[in-house]
Amino acid sequence: MPDANIRIPEEAKARLAAIAAAEGLSLRAYLTRLAETLLTPGERAERAEKALAALKEWNGYAPTTAEEQDLDSELDRRLAQVGSQ
Secondary structure (H helix, E strand, C coil): CCCCCCCCCHHHHHHHHHHHHHCCCCHHHHHHHHHHHCCCHHHHHHHHHHHHHHHHHHHCCCCCHHHHHHHHHHHHHHHHHHHCC
């Protein structure tokens, strides 16, 4: 498998290498695992749709667009609150 060269700041590379080493992995192995486990925006959207469909089938939960926006806003507010502590 051919390698790819990615240009990132040295500080970012050092941080990733330290995280990888703490997990007993090389930087290459860590980045490979990271790429295999993170979801693309499309994959996240697909999972969200499936979760909503499962909730609707299981208990009838079917929020309106306005309710989803309210819930998203509340989640953002709570995350900002935790992040400022």
